[in-house]
Amino acid sequence: MPIIKDGAEVRDDPWLMLTDEMDVPTEGDVIIPLALASEKAERLSNHNGRIGIAIPNDVNIEDYAALIGTADLIQLELPAFTDGRAYSQARLLREELGFDKELRVKGDVLVDQAAYLKRCGFDSFDFDGPFDAEIWARTLSIISSGYQRNYRDSLKHRGA
Amino acid sequence: MAKKLKGDQVFTGQLLREGDVVFMSTDGAWSKDLQSAVIGTSPEEVEALEALALKGVSENIVIDIYPFVVVKDEAGKIVPDHIREKIRIDGPSIVYEPSAQAAE
Amino acid sequence: MYIYDDFDETFVRERAAQFRDQVERRLSGALTEEQFRPLRLMNGVYLQLHAYMLRVAIPYGTLSSGQMRQLAMIARKYDKGYGHFTTRQNIQYNWPKLKDLPDILDDLADVGMHAIQTSGNCIRNVTSDQWAGVAADEVTDPRPYAELMRQWSSLHPEFSYLPRKFKIAITGAEQDRAAIAFHDIGIRVKRNETGEIGFDVYVGGGLGRTPMVAKKIGEFISVNDLLPYLIAILRAYNLEGRRDNKYKARIKILVHEKGAEAFKARVEEIFAGLDKDKLRAPQGELERIAKFFDNPAYETLEIEPASLREARADNKAFDAWVRRNVAAHKTDGYAIANISLKPVEGIPGDASAEQMELVAQMADDYSFGEIRVSHEQNLVLAHVKKSDLYTIWQALEANGLGTPNIGAITDMITCPGLDYCALATARSIPIAQKISHKFSSSERQSEIGDLKIKISGCINACGHHHAGHIGILGLDKKGEEYYQITLGGSGDENAAVGEILGPGFSADDVADAIDTLVERYIQLRSSEGETFLDVVKRVGLEPFKEALYADH
Numbered sequence: 001m002p003i004i005k006d007g008a009e010v011r012d013d014p015w016l017m018l019t020d021e022m023d024v025p026t027e028g029d030v031i032i033p034l035a036l037a038s039e040k041a042e043r044l045s046n047h048n049g050r051i052g053i054a055i056p057n058d059v060n061i062e063d064y065a066a067l068i069g070t071a072d073l074i075q076l077e078l079p080a081f082t083d084g085r086a087y088s089q090a091r092l093l094r095e096e097l098g099f100d101k102e103l104r105v106k107g108d109v110l111v112d113q114a115a116y117l118k119r120c121g122f123d124s125f126d127f128d129g130p131f132d133a134e135i136w137a138r139t140l141s142i143i144s145s146g147y148q149r150n151y152r153d154s155l156k157h158r159g160a
Numbered sequence: 161m162a163k164k165l166k167g168d169q170v171f172t173g174q175l176l177r178e179g180d181v182v183f184m185s186t187d188g189a190w191s192k193d194l195q196s197a198v199i200g201t202s203p204e205e206v207e208a209l210e211a212l213a214l215k216g217v218s219e220n221i222v223i224d225i226y227p228f229v230v231v232k233d234e235a236g237k238i239v240p241d242h243i244r245e246k247i248r249i250d251g252p253s254i255v256y257e258p259s260a261q262a263a264e
Numbered sequence: 265m266y267i268y269d270d271f272d273e274t275f276v277r278e279r280a281a282q283f284r285d286q287v288e289r290r291l292s293g294a295l296t297e298e299q300f301r302p303l304r305l306m307n308g309v310y311l312q313l314h315a316y317m318l319r320v321a322i323p324y325g326t327l328s329s330g331q332m333r334q335l336a337m338i339a340r341k342y343d344k345g346y347g348h349f350t351t352r353q354n355i356q357y358n359w360p361k362l363k364d365l366p367d368i369l370d371d372l373a374d375v376g377m378h379a380i381q382t383s384g385n386c387i388r389n390v391t392s393d394q395w396a397g398v399a400a401d402e403v404t405d406p407r408p409y410a411e412l413m414r415q416w417s418s419l420h421p422e423f424s425y426l427p428r429k430f431k432i433a434i435t436g437a438e439q440d441r442a443a444i445a446f447h448d449i450g451i452r453v454k455r456n457e458t459g460e461i462g463f464d465v466y467v468g469g470g471l472g473r474t475p476m477v478a479k480k481i482g483e484f485i486s487v488n489d490l491l492p493y494l495i496a497i498l499r500a501y502n503l504e505g506r507r508d509n510k511y512k513a514r515i516k517i518l519v520h521e522k523g524a525e526a527f528k529a530r531v532e533e534i535f536a537g538l539d540k541d542k543l544r545a546p547q548g549e550l551e552r553i554a555k556f557f558d559n560p561a562y563e564t565l566e567i568e569p570a571s572l573r574e575a576r577a578d579n580k581a582f583d584a585w586v587r588r589n590v591a592a593h594k595t596d597g598y599a600i601a602n603i604s605l606k607p608v609e610g611i612p613g614d615a616s617a618e619q620m621e622l623v624a625q626m627a628d629d630y631s632f633g634e635i636r637v638s639h640e641q642n643l644v645l646a647h648v649k650k651s652d653l654y655t656i657w658q659a660l661e662a663n664g665l666g667t668p669n670i671g672a673i674t675d676m677i678t679c680p681g682l683d684y685c686a687l688a689t690a691r692s693i694p695i696a697q698k699i700s701h702k703f704s705s706s707e708r709q710s711e712i713g714d715l716k717i718k719i720s721g722c723i724n725a726c727g728h729h730h731a732g733h734i735g736i737l738g739l740d741k742k743g744e745e746y747y748q749i750t751l752g753g754s755g756d757e758n759a760a761v762g763e764i765l766g767p768g769f770s771a772d773d774v775a776d777a778i779d780t781l782v783e784r785y786i787q788l789r790s791s792e793g794e795t796f797l798d799v800v801k802r803v804g805l806e807p808f809k810e811a812l813y814a815d816h
Contacts, residue, residue, distance in 0.1 A: 084422075087422045179362060181313075248314060
């Protein structure tokens with residue numbers, strides 16, 4: 001289960017994914033599923049550490065603008081690599097809600113999709129391996145230009 | 161994967177590199193000649209053939225494998241029993257190559 | 265026509281390099297077939313009944329003579345010497361090998377062509393009127409907007425994993441020759457009283473197993489808002505379109521289930537929230553593109569040259585071709601010459617490498633080096649002098665390209681069907697050939713007049729049978745091919761879905777059934793000017809049912 005950020009595997013990812021049965025720890029960085037966010041809200045208010053929120057891909061992002069505004073990380077889902085809803089959710093988060101912290105995608109990420117995901121605003125990738133840093137780097141850089149301007153865009157554009 | 165088919169069966173697929181239609185012969189080898197295909201005559205045999213065919217898939221030799229029903233004609237030749245497979249084996253039923261059209 | 269600058273060329277070459285890398289990873293086993301399939305599809309590579317198939321984009325159906333020659337070269341070098349022009353203005357090669365495909369994409373990049381998004385669940389090749397820029401009934405040339413959309417949709421990071429494929433068509437003419445009502449998004453270019461350009465936007469049209477005519481949701485959207493408005497539609501679809509059932513995943517189902525009004529409201533809500541300035545085309549970009557579509561250097565010519573009148577009077581076959589295949593051009597002394605790819609008993613839409621080269625030569629000699637492909641699977645020389653028509657016709661005629669049947673009963677749209685397609689349930693081409701044989705007399709065809717037959721070899725409707733005045737759908741009944749006939753469909757500005765007449769026919773009986781329907785039409789029509797479709801609309805299906813099934 002590698003987590004990739006800036007083209008390299010993150011060895012000690014600080015984020016702990018909370019489940020239904022787990023208590024909110026007193027400290028450390030936690031990712032809490034959206035469905036549990038209100039239930040555990042009280043515990044979270046006393047929590048010493050950063051808080052991330054995991055949002056399913058059938059949720060209307062704009063309905064949670066206030067909550068998202070307080071989050072230190074948002075995690076979106078790619079249940080199958082063919083299910084592209086998270087791409088639009090990411091753009092809504094970045095471009096309309098102004099979310100500028102870490103945006104993570106978890107699920108069925110293929111290396112060939114990473115460039116598109118990055119352009120939609122994702123900065124970390126959580127998927128079942130294998131991870132090959134060389135292929136990852138090559139695949140992300142093979143196309144150097146784009147016709148669309150995107151969040152934190154590093155591609156070349158016409159006339160630029 | 162395979163839906164239940166009634167009758168003797170042969171496994172087919174297409175070569176990954178070329179796309180050519182091939183049939184599985186003995187020991188999981190793949191041939192363009194239907195006549196060299198191994199025929200499964202019972203559910204157990206067909207299942208064993210499928211396992212062998214899937215080996216060809218995992219070794220990246222063939223793709224899109226599936227079984228189809230065959231019969232033997234009077235001359236003892238293996239022939240498919242459905243028009244789709246017949247066209248797949250014989251090629252398009254129309255005169256499509258420009259050189260062949262010119263010769264007509 | 266549009267010519268790539270360094271930016272476009274780098275992009276397409278990098279895309280070809282990316283595909284080469286993906287093919288290498290597939291052949292080495294680093295990618296499984298399941299992982300590779302969507303990647304190859306987004307480069308137009310299918311696995312068909314006999315072989316791989318490559319679909320190359322011809323954006324909005326415009327290509328240069330040099331591009332056409334390269335298509336011929338590819339047909340010869342990597343395929344079997346021919347190609348097939350499709351209903352979405354693309355060309356398909358039926359026999360390429362996977363190992364050769366990266367080289368083919370490089371050869372395409374050499375002439376500013378590609379196979380990007382000609383398949384897959386993404387935005388497909390943007391199509392348009394084959395007479396764009398020259399039609400007498402046009403508000404303005406829609407191709408600058410089509411090219412803008414081509415660029416905008418290429419490797420779109422947000423819209424490359426949609427619920428299902430997504431097709432956009434645009435027309436600038438009164439008469440809809442691009443079938444916009446049967447597209448996911450259909451765009452009609454308008455001009456208001458003050459001369460401004462705007463777009464009426466239709467959404468949710470489509471054929472397939474659930475045919476639907478698109479509904480208008482956008483009224484006179486401004487040029488500046490075109491891309492943001494498209495983004496709003498695509499975003500609504502990407503977020504809310506069904507993903508639980510492949511057959512219910514097209515936007516037409518979402519629009520239908522949600523209701524056009526509610527869908528429109530959702531699009532407007534998303535549109536209102538967009539940071540539009542960041543999403544519009546860059547300043548000056550549309551003007552840059554539009555320059556490529558300026559009129560070529562037309563000469564001042566006499567409206568009707570005497571040489572044309574004389575040639576028509578002297579040569580009946582030429583006269584028949586002019587009447588059927590030549591259309592009015594917006595400029596005096598010029599004409600639109602339509603080249604039929606539907607020779608008697610031929611394969612609809614196929615052209616040999618030699619034919620492609622001949623058309624390229626004709627384009628160089630007589631039509632400013634430019635060629636069009638129509639969604640009805642024919643070719644067009646869009647700017648020919650009337651005084652050159654006879655010379656052009658002679659060359660076409662000598663190479664099997666002079667069939668005088670544009671818009672006539674033998675000018676059929678036909679999908680590849682079971683002769684090539686892995687999804688087909690029945691053959692289409694042999695049915696077209698039988699009908700073509702039955703109606704081969706050009707006198708009989710001209711007596712019948714305009715009649716569009718469209719043939720699909722399965723329920724997916726690639727042959728547009730729902731939109732045929734007569735539609736034919738090939739199905740499989742216990743291993744036998746049989747064909748259902750529909751009447752009254754239309755793909756133009758009065759779009760309609762055809763209705764099923766009754767029980768189907770065997771492959772041997774279809775052509776006779778069509779003959780019976782045509783004979784009935786001739787009896788029923790009030791004048792020669794009343795077309796087949798007019799009669800169906802006036803009298804309904806009953807008289808035709810009676811003619812077909814009375815003695816059964």
